[in-house]
Amino acid sequence: MNEWVGLEHAKMINEQLKKWETTAEDIDLIASHGQTIYHSPKSMRPASEYGNATLQIGDGDHLAVNTGIITISDFRQKNIAAGGEGAPLAAYGDYLLFANSDEPVVLLNIGGISNATFIPASASFKDIVCTDIGPGNTLMDQWIQQHTDWKFDKDAYYAQQGSINEDLLSALKANPFFDLPVPKTTGPELFNTGYIQESIKKARLENLIWQDVLATLNYFTATVIASTILKFSTEKAKPSILISGGGLHNPLLLEHLHQLLPGYSIGSTSDKGIHPDAKEAILFALLANELISGENSFGEGAPGFPAVGMGKISFPF
Structure with a gap:
């Protein structure tokens, strides 16, 4: 699978280059995150003797050789090796793109998992806080795929047909993950x-209609996001949220x-x-540029986010 994903990604890139009417010689780098197969921070299994672990596939060498373009891949391993959990890596790109503002800001990414970067006004990298929050779209997407042929609940069509169930909401919130300190x-x-x-099952709601479950999942996602943002806010300094x-389309x-x-x-x-819809892609382009230039734009690093160059370099020759 590692080879196959790399080759498939190479095909996609070559097809896109043809559409753009450009050549490999015009492209400096490919920044390839790959496909996450498993992500297992130590905090999810405290009794385990093993540390943080993550695995992304899509071999960078196959990408480089089959496109003729230098490829940077496998970004998360270096972060773990240097003491991080391998995610979220948004902290690095968010700092480069959005720091130096006169006002505090929260960069909220609602992907499968939601994460947020909190950047105080005029912050250095060590001042920021970046953390996964919990589910973004993943629970809603998995639930609707189980009950319809839709990949996601477009425009919250089905969720708006349901009602929020408070007992189910309480059961969804009852997980130790939400009490862990950040970053996580x-x-x-x-x-x-x-x-x-x-x-x-915990809420004894086996007969609850699936639309009510979906409506509750939607609200649950919003509540865990909001509660996290509130923890890093004060009445005098409410950050703007970008x-x-x-999830922005829900x-x-x-x-x-x-x-x-x-x-x-x-x-x-x-x-x-x-x-x-492009911010995550831009993030990895920035990380690839940082690595290939040999620069450190992050000073001393931040808690959970070591100031290291991330990614492995694959040459096409």
Whole structure:
């Protein structure tokens, strides 16, 4: 699979170069995150003798050889080797793109897992806090895929047909992950359909209609995001919130966030010139550039985020 994913990605890149009517010689670097197969921070298994672990596939050598372009891949291993959990890596790109503001800002990415970077006004890298929050779209996506042929709940169509169930909401919130100190990381290894079914069972709601479950998952996602943001806010310094990721396109989720975070300015990264659906790709392009240039733009690092160059270099020759 490692080879196959790398070759498939190479095909996609070569096809895109043809569409752009450009050649490999015009491209400086490929920054390839790869496909995450497993992510297992030590905090999820405290009794284990093994440390933080993560695995992404999509071999960089196959990408480089089959495109003719220098490729940077496998970014997360260096972060773990230097003492991090391997995620979220958004801290590095968010700092380079959004620091030096006169106002505090939260960069909220709602992908499969939601994560946030808190940047105080005029902050250095060591001042920021970046953490996974919990589920973003993953629980909603997995649930709707189980009950329809949709990949996701477009425009919250089905969630808006359901009602929030408070007992299920309480069961969903009852997980030790939410009490862990930040920074922390998680993934679908924890937040999956099994998590939903176990919560339904705990709440004794086996007969709850699936639309009500989906509506509750939507609100649950909003509540864990809002509670995390509130922990890093004060009445005198409410940060502006800039959202990226697929969750930005869920109108019900955004409605809940506005209700749960009154008085906050909530927009998207497009307000700062960064397309919200491209921010994660831009992040890894920045990390690749940092590595290949041999620069350290992060000073002493931040808690959980060592100031190291990340990624492995693969040459096409």
